[in-house]
Amino acid sequence: MRIDKMNNEYKFYSNIYWVLWSIFIIIFLLGNIFKIYIFKNIPFESFFGIFFILEIIRVFNRMKLKGYLEKNHHEKWNELFNSTTNEFHIIKFFYSKDPSDDLVLTKLKSECKKTFLLSLTHAFSIPIFFIGLRVLEIT
Secondary structure (H helix, E strand, O other): OOHHHHHHHOOOOHHHHHHHHHHHHHHHHHHHHOOOHHHHOOOOOHHHHHHHHHHHHHHHHHHHHHHHHHHHOHHHHHHHOOOOOOHHHHHHHHHOOOOOOOHHHHHHHHHHHHHHHHHHHHHHHHHHHHHHHHHHHHO
């Protein structure tokens, strides 16, 4: 597949998600540390809403990868998505070196890795921010 067709067909925005998540965290922290009224009133529950949206994006990226593997690399698709495969095999596939020179597959794996890491970062940061908010309320 040509690179220009790949760029048009498989667009991803994981870098934008990282930037937006970072901005949201900075605004949330600054509002609570410096008691800025406008930013302090961001509800903590908005973290869960953003996490839900991020998980939907991660599922769509996974569906793109699954569809591409089914169409172009059927043996790998059978190996990864049969009934006995668990999530760890798929994550291992994201980080494996691919012997093929398939640029689309490399891009799909890279984007799935990025959204997986962002999802993990988000999931682990929620309890940390919750504890941090309780500490700020005490002081």
